[in-house]
Amino acid sequence: MRDNKASRPSRRYYFFHLGCPKNLVDAEMVATRLERAGWREADTIGDAELLVVTTCAFISIAEEESVDVILQAASIKKPYQKLAVLGCLVTREGDKLEQLLPEVDLFLPVNEMEELPERIGAGPGTNRDRTGIETETRKLFTPSHIAYIKVADGCSNMCSYCTIPSIRGELRSRGAGDIVAEAEKFVRAGVKELVLIAQDTTAWGMERDPAADSDGNDIYDVAERIGRSESIWVRLMYLHPKHIDIERTVRLLSSGSIIPYLDIPIQHASDLLLERMGRKYGHKRLLDLFSSLRRAHPDLVLRTTVMTGFPGETEEDLKILIDFLEEIRFDHVGVFEFSPEEGTPAARMEPMIPPETAIERRDMIIELQMDISQSRLEQRINKCESILVDGLIGADESPGEEIWGVGRYYGQAFEIDGVTYLSGDKADTGDFLHARIVEAGAYDLFARTERDLG
Ligand code: SF4
Structure with a gap:
């Protein structure tokens, strides 16, 4: 230094x-x-x-x-x-x-x-729209072929354990035209994967009078407009089970406008706990939602997040959650233990679950899910997938002699899920490749490239 x-x-x-x-x-x-x-x-x-x-x-x-x-x-x-x-x-x-x-x-x-x-005395550098969200192409901290697009900020859902509404304020959605224009700029700049995000992406536009929004009605229209470009992946993340329109989502998946990957945090599957969490849906809605999506799109990759040790969680509630995870067989599950956050209603709820119990339950679910995730990935062995190359690996960091690069098939979100290690014909960062899956672990895949799809 x-x-x-x-x-x-x-x-x-x-x-x-x-x-x-x-x-x-x-x-x-x-x-x-x-x-x-x-x-x-x-x-x-x-x-x-x-x-x-x-x-x-x-x-x-x-x-x-x-x-x-x-x-x-x-x-x-x-x-x-x-x-x-x-x-x-x-x-x-x-x-x-x-x-x-x-x-x-x-x-x-x-x-x-x-x-x-x-x-810091550097002069003005702002250019924002009425929601306070940047409207011009941003500097990216992600590799230059991946860009997140934040479609809204804040959240009005008021889940009982969450501090986000108090930190970020109420839901404020960007205009559809701004979002689509930003996406188009990224595509022109060579971005290959656009990831639409918000605290609750499916709540986009809900705070507005639909009649007042002349350039788009809901998030499905927005995603469809963005996904028209065939050469890119459009991924939707942070969808709320209560707000998802199953029919529109299925239509979007079938049209190919978005890749068949959905991240839908459920937090729990027990009616009692979902009610205490203020999630505004129950076990039945979750079953309907995920079975409809899987039925309509068998190749759909599903990610969720769950929480253990929420106040009042009994062994029976835990069993309901475990049974649900075993039934739906999510591809990826993020698990975290409840932590009482000052100022939230959940921090004052009784009975509190001892932190060590919450951690024990978390670890139990992580272990169960590892087997499910691995078996879901194993189903891909021998299949050919389109892989987006995220980077090249030097010989000293390579997990295998022939491995030259790391990428992802559509079922792996950047820095959130696992990766796909690549051997065979080489390509550059940001290229799409056709590769055959040859091996699977609990999180990662190994694939051999066969043909450059350009
Ligand atoms: S939907 Fe997500 S961000 Fe919004 S209050 Fe609930 S947990 Fe917090």
Whole structure:
């Protein structure tokens, strides 16, 4: 790391990114504004004049991780560097953080993040629409062939355990025209996979009078318009079981506008717990939803998220959840244990489940799901799949002698699910390849390329 005055960096920034893809888009928006104000991304921490930490505060573990990264950034910060801490944790715990961390030069909560260029004296760098969401092509922190598109911010669902509505505010949807225009810009720039996200993507537009929205009626129309380009993947994530329109989703899948992968967090399958969580659907709705989707599209890859140890969860509730997971056989399941978040109704619910029980239940589900995930992936062996190449692997990092690259078939979301290791004919990052699946683990696939699809 450099420290002498002659080689001090000028107008370079370095991001420590934390949190989900929705947070990543926020970080990209802030970086875009810095770039418009003449800043550039530094190659290393030492090359930067400005260090930026974008924090997450969804659950306690995420908060702890955010604090660790702030401390780490503060400890390596040089006298010529400024440290800015942004995002959800600042909104939630800003006053406390300011007292505890005098090394930090600037704290900006979610609704002020975009002001970073002005607040560090770099001049204006903003260009946003009425919802506060960036309208021009962003700088991407993902590989240049993948882009997230945030269709809305905030959430009005008020699940009883969740802090997001208090941090991010009520649902605010972008205009359909803006979303489609952004997607088109990304496609023109060479992006091959667009991932539509929001806190609840299926709630898009619900806060508006449909008659007032002249350029699109619902998220299915928007996805359809984006998915018209045959050369790209359009993936939908964070769909709410209550809001999904089964018929429209099936139509979208059948038209090929979106890839057959849906991420639908259920959180639980017991009626009692779903009610206490404020999820506004029950076990029957979940059964109808997933069996209809699977029936209509047998090749559909399903991802969900579940929570263990919610207040009042009995062994019977746990069994209902396990039976449900065994029946639906999701391809991927994210499991996390309940954590009581200050200010949420669930934090005051009784009876609390001891944390060690919640963790034990979580681990039990992870183990069960590993077998299901592996057997779902094994069904792909000998099939040919279109694979999007995410990167090349050097001989020293390769998990197998012939493996030259890593990519994903449509059933693997970037940095969320597993990957597909590639051998055979080589290609470049961002290319689509045709490959035969030769081996499967619990999370990853191994494939041999056969023919370049261009
Ligand atoms: S849907 Fe529920 S869990 Fe998800 S962000 Fe909204 S309030 Fe939170």
